[in-house]
Amino acid sequence: MSQLLYQQKQAWMSLKKKVGFVSTVVITMGTTLGALLCILTLGYLLIVEPLPYPEQEKLYKVNHAIGDKSGETNATAFTYPGLIHLYKNQQVFDKTALIQYGEDVLTSLPSQPTLSTGYVTPEWFALLGAKMQMGRSFEETEALDTFNPVAVISYKTWQDEFASATDMLDKKVSFSGVSFRVIGVLGENFVEPQIKQTGRDVGMWFPWDYNLDVRMKERWGNISGALTFVGKLKESLTAAQAEQILTPLVSDTWVENVASIPFFSGWSVNVELESLQTAIVGDSQNTVYKLLAGVFGLVLIAFANIANLFMSRTAEQQRQLAIYAALGAKKIPPVSWLTG
Amino acid sequence: MSDIKIQMKNISKVFETDELETHALKNINITINSGDYVSISGPSGCGKSTLLSILGLLDMPSGGEYFIEGTNVTDLSLDEAAEIRNSKIGFIFQSFNLIDELSVFDNVALPLRYKTKVPSEKEISDRVHECLELVDMSHRTSHKPNQLSGGQQQRIAIARALVANPAILLVDEPTGNLDSKSGDQVMDVLEKLNECGTTICMVTHDPRYADMANIQLKLLDGSILTTPELQEAV
Numbered sequence A: 001m002s003q004l005l006y007q008q009k010q011a012w013m014s015l016k017k018k019v020g021f022v023s024t025v026v027i028t029m030g031t032t033l034g035a036l037l038c039i040l041t042l043g044y045l046l047i048v049e050p051l052p053y054p055e056q057e058k059l060y061k062v063n064h065a066i067g068d069k070s071g072e073t074n075a076t077a078f079t080y081p082g083l084i085h086l087y088k089n090q091q092v093f094d095k096t097a098l099i100q101y102g103e104d105v106l107t108s109l110p111s112q113p114t115l116s117t118g119y120v121t122p123e124w125f126a127l128l129g130a131k132m133q134m135g136r137s138f139e140e141t142e143a144l145d146t147f148n149p150v151a152v153i154s155y156k157t158w159q160d161e162f163a164s165a166t167d168m169l170d171k172k173v174s175f176s177g178v179s180f181r182v183i184g185v186l187g188e189n190f191v192e193p194q195i196k197q198t199g200r201d202v203g204m205w206f207p208w209d210y211n212l213d214v215r216m217k218e219r220w221g222n223i224s225g226a227l228t229f230v231g232k233l234k235e236s237l238t239a240a241q242a243e244q245i246l247t248p249l250v251s252d253t254w255v256e257n258v259a260s261i262p263f264f265s266g267w268s269v270n271v272e273l274e275s276l277q278t279a280i281v282g283d284s285q286n287t288v289y290k291l292l293a294g295v296f297g298l299v300l301i302a303f304a305n306i307a308n309l310f311m312s313r314t315a316e317q318q319r320q321l322a323i324y325a326a327l328g329a330k331k332i333p334p335v336s337w338l339t340g
Numbered sequence B: 001m002s003d004i005k006i007q008m009k010n011i012s013k014v015f016e017t018d019e020l021e022t023h024a025l026k027n028i029n030i031t032i033n034s035g036d037y038v039s040i041s042g043p044s045g046c047g048k049s050t051l052l053s054i055l056g057l058l059d060m061p062s063g064g065e066y067f068i069e070g071t072n073v074t075d076l077s078l079d080e081a082a083e084i085r086n087s088k089i090g091f092i093f094q095s096f097n098l099i100d101e102l103s104v105f106d107n108v109a110l111p112l113r114y115k116t117k118v119p120s121e122k123e124i125s126d127r128v129h130e131c132l133e134l135v136d137m138s139h140r141t142s143h144k145p146n147q148l149s150g151g152q153q154q155r156i157a158i159a160r161a162l163v164a165n166p167a168i169l170l171v172d173e174p175t176g177n178l179d180s181k182s183g184d185q186v187m188d189v190l191e192k193l194n195e196c197g198t199t200i201c202m203v204t205h206d207p208r209y210a211d212m213a214n215i216q217l218k219l220l221d222g223s224i225l226t227t228p229e230l231q232e233a234v
């Protein structure tokens, strides 16, 4: 038996006598390190790599904050014509997409399911790097004011409502009296950014022209929370610079167009850019930081406790260490009280 | 001709506490020859344990010089002291100081395992059994110390002290925790060992046991009272 083996055996024997000590150490370290690992993983997912989109750090959601006379924000939502004006005239984004969220009944199926619907300009799927299961997503042929009655269906809806039909691209679907031809099924891996509401996935996508707010097309005095603007910021600009450029572009036009409505006199618009990450992940990053701080505290407390345990065990072993020293063991300070 | 095992020249020890200096040992001169049986006795607090600690390299003297088998061991590093303790000194304590987790065999084998060059398992086993034989305990090798009587434990401790062939056995009140019968047995073992040539230096209260030694030192207030002519003692 080698010296090392002998020492291992001796250590093991003395630990076997201290089941309480060993299990306390193992359980404490196990739970705290487990908790630390969980929170670190959560933190990595939420802070370091939150979204599955290409160049996600350049993706922004534009907020349209309408301020009253006192300068205080009265509402944060777009007007329909204001949104179109921004879409057509902005210069700060390489690529932009309009999204409107709604809900409609799929009347062409016997079960008549109610689906979450999304109405988008064609850049939307390219911005998100969406891959298709079959067919295509929207292109120039579905650009603003083309009124092309086609639809893109989500993978899940394709599975649930159409039993993964292989001839999906030949099918027609009817919503609100309009018949749409299905031109594509989104890939299984496509994850929709849940900008509006967590846990609500769009089942059927349509060209922007069919959106449900279209009756507000000329109304500068009406706002809708369903109108959404997302863009990929140009390399050369910061979000703050973009806000400074966009605010007068949007605000001046809006003020001009509501000049006839006395209620809005003195009001203005402030454009704010919110990174898609914040828009989706939101406050949970703060929560993660707090959790992280908490779990670190926990680990520190655990370490302190275990250090204490070890210290009291060492004190307990003092006599033994002294004996070993007297017999010629090195690495142990000789303790002379054995002879006292 | 007797060769010198231990020599102390003008050894002193001062304990310095906050406001107090205790002169535990003053100008101690001792020479112990091979085969000597030395007893050190004296009232409590006179410095017996301090002297034994310094003899055993568990503590450093404040002044003087100390030789073991001709080697100056006055100023050693901790590791060097540990090596000398291991190879030249066997300790026997009042409270036995066996390791409860280890078997009798492993307790006795301990000093061999701390040797710079660890002997083979076979050599260890042979030597351990030889020493257990000497103290008449070879029938208890796999017991744990707490399964033995006090006298038996002390005899195991003696076997452990002998196992590495030390130059001298240092014994601190070996019978202090024993009833008189077990104490006598232990003293018999020590006497037998001495007759076979083992050098022993023993601290004891008991005048009866002190008389068994051929050299009797009396310590009082850190000084040796009577210094017999040591060189002529054998």
Ligand SMILES: Nc1ncnc2c1ncn2[C@@H]1O[C@H](COP(=O)(O)OP(=O)(O)O)[C@@H](O)[C@H]1O
Binding pocket: A340, B015, B016, B017, B022, B023, B024, B043, B044, B045, B046, B047, B048, B049, B050, B051
């Ligand atoms: N570590 C120490 N620190 C301070 N004083 C000590 C220490 N060890 C022993 N002494 C003192 O040295 C003197 C001798 O003690 P000791 O050698 O233990 O006596 P004995 O073993 O003969 O009873 C005593 O006065 C004791 O108080």
Ligand SMILES: [Mg+2]
Binding pocket: A339, A340, B048, B049
């Ligand atoms: Mg003492």
